[in-house]
Amino acid sequence: MEGTPFERRALHDINLDIADGTFLALIGHTGSGKSTLIQHLNGLLKPSAGSIKMGSTELKAGGKKQDLKSLRKKAGIVFQYPEHQLFEETVEKDIMFGPRNFGVSEETARLTAAKVIEMVGLPESVLQKSPFDLSGGQMRRVAIAGVLAMNPEVLILDEPTAGLDPAGRVEIMELFYSLHERNNLTTILVTHSMEDASRYADEIAVMHKGELYLHGKPTDIFSEREALQKAGLDVPETVQFLQKWNEKSGLNLALSKFTVDELAKQVSQSLKKRGN
Amino acid sequence: MLQNVIIGQYYPASSPLHRMDSRSKLIAAFFYLFIVFLANNWLTYGLLIAFTFVTISLSKVPLRFLYKGLKPILLLVVFTMLLHIFLTKEGDLLYKAGFLEIYEGGVIQGIFIALRLLLLVMMTSLLTLTTTPIDITDGLEHLLGPLKKWKLPVHEFALMMSISLRFIPTLLQETEKIMKAQMARGADFTSGPIKERAKAFVPLLVPLFVSSFKRAEELALAMEARGYRGGEGRTRLRALEWHQRDTFALLLLALLTLALFLLRN
Numbered sequence: 001m002e003g004t005p006f007e008r009r010a011l012h013d014i015n016l017d018i019a020d021g022t023f024l025a026l027i028g029h030t031g032s033g034k035s036t037l038i039q040h041l042n043g044l045l046k047p048s049a050g051s052i053k054m055g056s057t058e059l060k061a062g063g064k065k066q067d068l069k070s071l072r073k074k075a076g077i078v079f080q081y082p083e084h085q086l087f088e089e090t091v092e093k094d095i096m097f098g099p100r101n102f103g104v105s106e107e108t109a110r111l112t113a114a115k116v117i118e119m120v121g122l123p124e125s126v127l128q129k130s131p132f133d134l135s136g137g138q139m140r141r142v143a144i145a146g147v148l149a150m151n152p153e154v155l156i157l158d159e160p161t162a163g164l165d166p167a168g169r170v171e172i173m174e175l176f177y178s179l180h181e182r183n184n185l186t187t188i189l190v191t192h193s194m195e196d197a198s199r200y201a202d203e204i205a206v207m208h209k210g211e212l213y214l215h216g217k218p219t220d221i222f223s224e225r226e227a228l229q230k231a232g233l234d235v236p237e238t239v240q241f242l243q244k245w246n247e248k249s250g251l252n253l254a255l256s257k258f259t260v261d262e263l264a265k266q267v268s269q270s271l272k273k274r275g276n
Numbered sequence: 277m278l279q280n281v282i283i284g285q286y287y288p289a290s291s292p293l294h295r296m297d298s299r300s301k302l303i304a305a306f307f308y309l310f311i312v313f314l315a316n317n318w319l320t321y322g323l324l325i326a327f328t329f330v331t332i333s334l335s336k337v338p339l340r341f342l343y344k345g346l347k348p349i350l351l352l353v354v355f356t357m358l359l360h361i362f363l364t365k366e367g368d369l370l371y372k373a374g375f376l377e378i379y380e381g382g383v384i385q386g387i388f389i390a391l392r393l394l395l396l397v398m399m400t401s402l403l404t405l406t407t408t409p410i411d412i413t414d415g416l417e418h419l420l421g422p423l424k425k426w427k428l429p430v431h432e433f434a435l436m437m438s439i440s441l442r443f444i445p446t447l448l449q450e451t452e453k454i455m456k457a458q459m460a461r462g463a464d465f466t467s468g469p470i471k472e473r474a475k476a477f478v479p480l481l482v483p484l485f486v487s488s489f490k491r492a493e494e495l496a497l498a499m500e501a502r503g504y505r506g507g508e509g510r511t512r513l514r515a516l517e518w519h520q521r522d523t524f525a526l527l528l529l530a531l532l533t534l535a536l537f538l539l540r541n
Contacts, residue, residue, distance in 0.1 A: 039456065042460060044459060044460060069462060069464075072459070072460055072461075072462055073462065076460065077457070077460040079453065079456070079457045079460070082457065084450075084453070084454060084457075084483055084487060085454055085457040085458060085461075085479075085483055086483065087478065087479045087480075087482035087483050088479075097458075097461055097462075097463075097479065098461035098462055100462075101461060101462025101463055101464070102462045132486065146461060147460075147461065150461065150462070
């Protein structure tokens with residue numbers, strides 16, 4: 001709210017290039033500006049200074065009404081708790097909402113709905129049910145399917161696993177990762193979880209107090225543990241373990257992936273070597 | 277999009293008016309509603325205007341904010357003023373064009389009525405600008421307390437009000453969130469023919485209703501789980517405190533009333 005006591009600067013001095021096909025994790029403490037940043041990416045919020053460029057479309061501060069619809073088709077956002085956006089009588093109709101808004105014919109949209117419902121791991125029989133009869137986890141999948149049905153080139157995920165059980169978390173994240181790989185998407189994942197970021201991301205951008213604090217490859221980011229802690233974050237547990245392990249053993253092990261499996265492999269290999 | 281909505285219009289600041297007890301402010305505002313009608317000549321109106329503007333300057337609320345609150349009723353004020361100007365036929369004839377006749381009495385009457393309306397709205401918006409909605413509710417509950425004798429559910433009424441006030445920002449946030457989510461799916465709330473636009477609100481309203489009902493149920497459950505059983509014997513977190521300044525303010529108002537009585541025609 002400009003010019004009132006409620007005015008607050010949410011974002012400031014952000015220079016971020018995201019190459020096509022990147023899986024970027026946007027990480028930061030609550031209130032660091034992650035959600036605000038991604039809402040600029042498809043024109044839901046407009047910058048008061050600076051510009052945003054996506055493909056050939058550019059959003060400038062103070063610019064006139066631009067073609068937001070094509071921008072929004074290109075960048076699909078899965079919001080936090082996306083199940084809250086369901087409204088139609090049937091799952092099928094709800095999934096068709098996005099494509100229909102972007103001018104896809106009814107038949108094509110129906111075919112798309114059948115395709116995406118399988119992508120998110122639900123049976124086709126769900127399509128004719130009311131979304132409000134489903135369980136929370138199923139509703140979340142339907143809502144995600146609704147975004148996927150728009151066939152976006154850039155997929156923006158705002159904490160898509162918040163409030164899910166651990167198994168559901170892994171499933172949903174694996175789903176996004178395989179989509180990212182298979183369809184050659186550009187994915188931007190907003191998350192609190194360093195574990196998720198380390199597991200899936202090619203690049204990590206750390207937000208702190210509305211500014212871009214760190215940006216780089218996961219390995220580079222994790223080498224700056226102190227800086228991360230200053231932003232209220234920490235390196236993932238696997239890296240923490242390895243750093244301690246390296247300290248104690250005097251070795252210099254490195255991880256190519258930041259999973260527990262990879263860590264176990266590295267450690268057991270080094271132990272075997274020492275045994276010899 | 278919804279950023280222009282300031283609920284209850286509360287303007288956070290630190291001023292003598294902000295620090296006053298909500299009960300004294302409520303009494304004063306209510307009392308003011310009546311004494312405005314005592315004024316009937318230039319002197320008494322001048323007194324009221326002076327009093328009102330001193331109060332406004334004491335409140336530290338910028339005039340710009342007050343004007344925002346006045347905007348919606350300005351049309352009404354102008355309309356009533358014109359009605360009086362054209363329809364009152366008293367005093368000297370000032371102007372005549374065809375069937376239109378403007379009399380001196382009409383002009384004066386029109387100005388007085390407009391002033392009266394403006395003063396009323398300014399004072400009452402000052403109440404909401406300097407008092408948080410929750411404080412107003414608490415104050416009302418206190419002031420209406422005696423009505424409990426006649427089995428009026430004062431506590432329940434106040435509770436309902438505080439709950440709705442508490443959830444307005446939540447509801448607004450939720451609205452904005454769902455609106456954005458549907459806009460990201462290509463929904464368009466701002467253009468197209470009226471019929472289409474009305475339809476476009478279905479994807480917004482259905483989720484809002486669903487979540488509101490869910491929230492109400494959860495709240496009721498949470499209240500019961502914590503042993504809520506109505507207002508009987510309940511103490512409060514924010515106790516209202518009556519200070520000297522509250523008594524002083526009411527005395528000042530009484531003085532103003534006396535002056536109005538003496539100076540009116």
